[in-house]
Structures are given as C-alpha cells and as structure tokens.
Amino acid sequence: MSQKKIELWVGMFVAGALLSLAILTFSVAGLSFKGDGDSYTLHASFSNVGGLKVRAPVKVGGVVVGRVEEINLDVETYRPTVRLAMFENKGRYPETSSLAILTSGLLGEQYIGIKPGFIDEDIAMLADGDSIEDTKSALILEDLIGQFIYSMNKE
Numbered sequence: 028m029s030q031k032k033i034e035l036w037v038g039m040f041v042a043g044a045l046l047s048l049a050i051l052t053f054s055v056a057g058l059s060f061k062g063d064g065d066s067y068t069l070h071a072s073f074s075n076v077g078g079l080k081v082r083a084p085v086k087v088g089g090v091v092v093g094r095v096e097e098i099n100l101d102v103e104t105y106r107p108t109v110r111l112a113m114f115e116n117k118g119r120y121p122e123t124s125s126l127a128i129l130t131s132g133l134l135g136e137q138y139i140g141i142k143p144g145f146i147d148e149d150i151a152m153l154a155d156g157d158s159i160e161d162t163k164s165a166l167i168l169e170d171l172i173g174q175f176i177y178s179m180n181k182e
Contacts, residue, residue, distance in 0.1 A: 065115040066093065067155040071126050071139075076107045077165030078137050079128055085111055085139045092117035095139060111139065119152040121145065125161035137165060 076098060085093035093113035101108050113119075123144025130137050144150070144161075153159070 066112040075164040127163035128165035
C-alpha cells in the first residue's frame with residue numbers, strides 16, 4: 028500500500044472517531060441537533076430548588092415532556108422561581124397538576140416531575156404563562172443527614 032493511501036485511511040479513521048465523540052458528547056449532555064418543537068411556558072415557585080440546573084428535564088412517568096428554561100429568585104418572597112418550557116407535542120396538563128423536584132438515583136441529576144391532576148369538565152388545562160401552585164421542593168441529602176444525627180443525639 029502506498030504512503031498516501033495509508034495517510035488517507037488514518038485521516039478518515041480520525042475524522043470518524045471525532046464525529047463519534049461529538050455525537051456521544053451531545054447525547055450524554057441531553058442536547059440535540061434537532062429542535063424540540065413548539066413549546067409553551069409554565070411557572071412554578073419552590074422553597075428550595077437544591078441542585079436543579081437550567082436545561083434539566085421535566086418528566087411525566089420517566090418521559091421527557093419539557094425542560095427547565097430559567098431559575099431566578101423572587102426578591103419579594105425570597106423563593107426560587109422556575110420557568111419551564113413544555114413541549115406542545117407532549118400535550119397539556121390540568122391545572123390540578125403538581126410539580127416535585129426529584130433525583131435520579133441516590134446522587135444523580137435533579138429533574139422536575141409532573142404528577143398530572145384529575146381531569147374534569149370544570150378543570151381547565153394549563154395554558155402558556157400559567158403557574159403551578161402545588162409544588163414540592165428538593166430533598167437535600169445534607170439536611171436529612173443533619174436531622175438524623177440530631178435525632179440520634181437527642182436519645
């Protein structure tokens with residue numbers, strides 16, 4: 028084989044490896060080359076968001092139905108507020124739905140879980156810009172350990 032053919036094959040192998048690495052990186056980071064489609068915005072307020080990050084998934088039963096778009100602090104109430112981008116193609120939810128900040132595994136990433144509320148003819152569906160009032164904040168592992176140690180010292 029000539030030297031130029033070997034160099035061409037090595038170059039194609041390196042380019043393929045770099046492309047595979049880029050695709051793997053985007054996949055692990057939860058990013059996509061294609062858009063998520065149209066979305067609508069929901070708002071929620073929590074007492075503690077823990078380690079929740081922007082772009083964290085919003086899930087219903089393990090299926091990603093949206094993403095965390097922004098996390099801010101309400102300077103009047105000193106409560107974190109979260110803006111969610113919900114995918115239109117995954118449906119809408121009743122206004123009786125609740126949100127909870129959950130963790131994948133014991134020390135995994137945090138995400139928002141939606142528990143859809145009951146559907147009735149008198150219950151409206153959440154629309155763009157609506158707020159979900161029923162929220163459950165993140166469980167902070169350090170706080171749980173501290174409470175356990177404190178309760179052990181009381182006995």
